[in-house]
Amino acid sequence: MAQYQYKALDAQGKPTSGRIEAENAKDAALRLRQQSIFVLEISESSVRSEANDSRIRQGLGGLNPKRWLPVMAGDLVIFFRQFSLMLRAGYTVLQALNAAKTMQSKTRLIRAIDQMGERIKSGSSLSASMSVDKRLFSPLMVNLVAIGERSGNLDAILIRLAENLERTKELKRQLLSALFYPMIVLMTSIVVVSGLVIWVIPRFATFLEVRNVALPRSTQMLLDVGDWTLHYGKILGPLIGVLIFLLFAAYTFEAGKQVIDRVFLNLPLVGTAIQYSAMAQAGWSLSLLLRSGLPALDSLRINGKAAGNLAIRDSFVKAADELLVGRALSRSFEQPHFPLMMRHMAAVGEKSGELDVVMEDVGQYYQSELAAKVKLMSAMIEPVLILIVGGLVGFVYFSMFQAVMSVSKGGM
Structure with a gap:
């Protein structure tokens, strides 16, 4: 046969x-x-x-090296959309998982879907099987999927979740674009100026000393800076490296992360951008959770767990505690890192009975404010960087020019 x-x-x-x-x-x-x-x-x-x-x-x-890259928000967006489409086509949850798995490119996500399928075969629910992998699926995702399972609208919930992830991804992109460009320009300028001071200027000075030319004061100052850097660089370099390592190590602990997050929030311009990003994400997440039928108390707690900045997360935890003892949501939002607009809009939502719609508008408002803040930061930082970099490089070339003029005056 x-x-x-x-x-x-x-x-x-x-x-x-x-x-x-x-x-x-x-x-x-x-x-x-x-x-x-x-x-x-x-x-x-x-x-x-x-x-x-x-x-x-x-x-x-x-x-393929792409298969071993970490799972990003964009990969989860694609997975949730494909999963929702399969459910709408009439597939069972297990069939939809298996079908969506074949369309993924990241090994980490494929393995996670396999494990989810095995747990579902053993009698576990989809949300419970997702909750095991805490690094891949956040509490917000797990709770929304649980709501979708109870209500029978899992496909619609997955689409909303994918849209929320896309918005969050765009917020992070805007925030990183505001911080990444200035850091790259500043680091490049430091490397260029250091190379001129440590390697170029000393060789040029040696050339002048052979000809018995007195070095101008600016050139001598650069040489002193270069000598100091070469002399103490063997100590200073490793010390800076250890300090950076300790900062990264401290960020892996909750106490250290909380201190560093508070410092970031207090930085000019940067702190406001981080706050606006968190409020935009909070507005959308609260709207999504409330619209799915979750009570305000649970929505606040879940949103607090999803917040990246620990200082803002603490504010959500305190707001949930205030709500638990009977205070209104607008009064519960009287926390250190919540803007006044957030409190007023919560009061409007409570009075109108459309808190989910108002929180959606809050998310849109703070996304627009973040975009404006990013443009303002770029407009302010670029001229400052040009002045700093131009000033440093200009001073180095001015010192070299003075030395050349000394030669032309008869230092031969």
């Missing part, structure tokens, strides 16, 4: 596929028809060759 591969429609009209052993293609189609399966396409298959092809494809796919 040979083995045949088929594509067909089942008794409910849903697409299905598989393999069947039969004497010939006609006999295979007849057997499938007896099982109430309407055959669309059937052909003889070679299990061994297909298995070998599958192994080759998997081996070549494993060589």
